Amino acid sequence: METKPMRPIRLAQDGRTVEVIDQRQLPHRLEMLSLDTVAQVIEAIQQMVVRGAPLIGVTGAYGVLVALRTTDDEAAFLEACAQIKAARPTAVNLAWAVDRVVACAMAAPAGTARQAAVLQEAGRIAEEEVDNCRRIGEHGARIIADISRAKGGQTVHLLTHCNAGWLACVEWGTATAPVYVAREMGIDVHVWVDETRPLNQGARLTAWELGRAGVPHTVITDNAGGHLMQRGMVDLVVVGTDRTTFTGDVANKIGTYLKALAARDNGVPFYVALPSSTFDWQLQDGLADIPIEARHADEVHWVQGATRDGPARVRITPADSPAANPAFDVTPARLVTAFITERGVCKPDRADIAALFPEKVQND
Numbered sequence: 001m002e003t004k005p006m007r008p009i010r011l012a013q014d015g016r017t018v019e020v021i022d023q024r025q026l027p028h029r030l031e032m033l034s035l036d037t038v039a040q041v042i043e044a045i046q047q048m049v050v051r052g053a054p055l056i057g058v059t060g061a062y063g064v065l066v067a068l069r070t071t072d073d074e075a076a077f078l079e080a081c082a083q084i085k086a087a088r089p090t091a092v093n094l095a096w097a098v099d100r101v102v103a104c105a106m107a108a109p110a111g112t113a114r115q116a117a118v119l120q121e122a123g124r125i126a127e128e129e130v131d132n133c134r135r136i137g138e139h140g141a142r143i144i145a146d147i148s149r150a151k152g153g154q155t156v157h158l159l160t161h162c163n164a165g166w167l168a169c170v171e172w173g174t175a176t177a178p179v180y181v182a183r184e185m186g187i188d189v190h191v192w193v194d195e196t197r198p199l200n201q202g203a204r205l206t207a208w209e210l211g212r213a214g215v216p217h218t219v220i221t222d223n224a225g226g227h228l229m230q231r232g233m234v235d236l237v238v239v240g241t242d243r244t245t246f247t248g249d250v251a252n253k254i255g256t257y258l259k260a261l262a263a264r265d266n267g268v269p270f271y272v273a274l275p276s277s278t279f280d281w282q283l284q285d286g287l288a289d290i291p292i293e294a295r296h297a298d299e300v301h302w303v304q305g306a307t308r309d310g311p312a313r314v315r316i317t318p319a320d321s322p323a324a325n326p327a328f329d330v331t332p333a334r335l336v337t338a339f340i341t342e343r344g345v346c347k348p349d350r351a352d353i354a355a356l357f358p359e360k361v362q363n364d
């Protein structure tokens with residue numbers, strides 16, 4: 001069992017090269033990829049070599065460093081950063097992190113001082129996300145501890161969707177951090193892991209993470225959650241998010257909304273764990289305003305796996321059937337029990353969010 005997970009992004013020993021875990025290969029192969037050009041950074045984000053809102057933010061931040069090192073021309077640098085920022089539309093962390101590092105770059109004199117400033121700011125964002133996730137874990141673990149007490153110490157069954165673990169962040173994860181901290185506290189937790197079609201981030205990534213950490217878990221099909229909730233086999237749902245409005249609407253991996261509906265129907269608390277970098281402080285109406293990424297239909301037609309001989313890809317749809325692939329959905333605030341943030345737990349409404357983040361939201 002591992003005690004300290006590796007990181008999905010790091011600077012190589014030369015202090016220059018950005019290296020990432022190629023998440024497309026997991027759980028079958030653990031391979032690192034180097035990102036040396038802006039095109040490679042953009043492709044890694046779009047092809048989901050790296051994925052998960054906080055991690056694509058950190059990758060975007062280091063992408064600014066790559067852009068700075070690969071062009072001398074300021075206009076070309078800014079254009080490259082704009083392209084990195086637009087690599088995926090839904091997770092607000094990407095634009096937030098790129099903007100933050102670009103602002104830092106432009107405030108520094110051109111040359112080595114600018115490179116040093118960018119390197120420092122990107123590293124700062126990565127460390128902040130680690131710290132945020134650890135705090136989310138501490139706040140979330142109290143919720144799990146309360147449930148454990150109410151159950152007289154029996155196993156707490158938590159259901160999660162997609163991968164909101166350390167692979168999606170830098171360390172700890174958002175939705176998984178409370179599980180890790182609860183286990184440090186000696187609480188007995190079992191995780192229901194939604195497979196999360198089409199790219200199976202739950203079955204491939206969350207199951208791999210939890211297994212490496214020795215956390216009891218069971219992979220279930222995406223459609224099983226409602227059934228388990230009806231039978232009292234889920235004590236709480238905890239998911240991550242790619243963008244959450246300051247009014248409490250939550251965009252997350254496609255299928256999250258259905259879990260929230262099933263949770264509401266069955267009286268199961270539905271929590272969303274997020275760092276402040278995932279709040280969109282501008283948008284009010286999640287359903288109307290959050291951009292939802294439409295990904296390629298091939299991700300629905302084909303399933304990627306592995307045999308003993310290596311990676312294997314099989315087609316599961318008829319050759320002439322079209323497919324649609326919306327990657328995210330929006331869960332309205334009314335279906336969310338509470339947010340678990342680095343500053344504490346709050347209700348999914350403007351006033352409560354403003355109470356935790358007064359510098360971001362005017363409370364009216």
Ligand SMILES: CSC[C@@H](O)[C@@H](O)C(=O)COP(=O)(O)O
Nearest residue numbers: 051052053162164168240241253
């Ligand atoms: C802490 S990660 C939260 C979300 O980014 C996660 O739940 C998710 O939906 C990731 O989607 P992905 O398409 O794999 O990038």
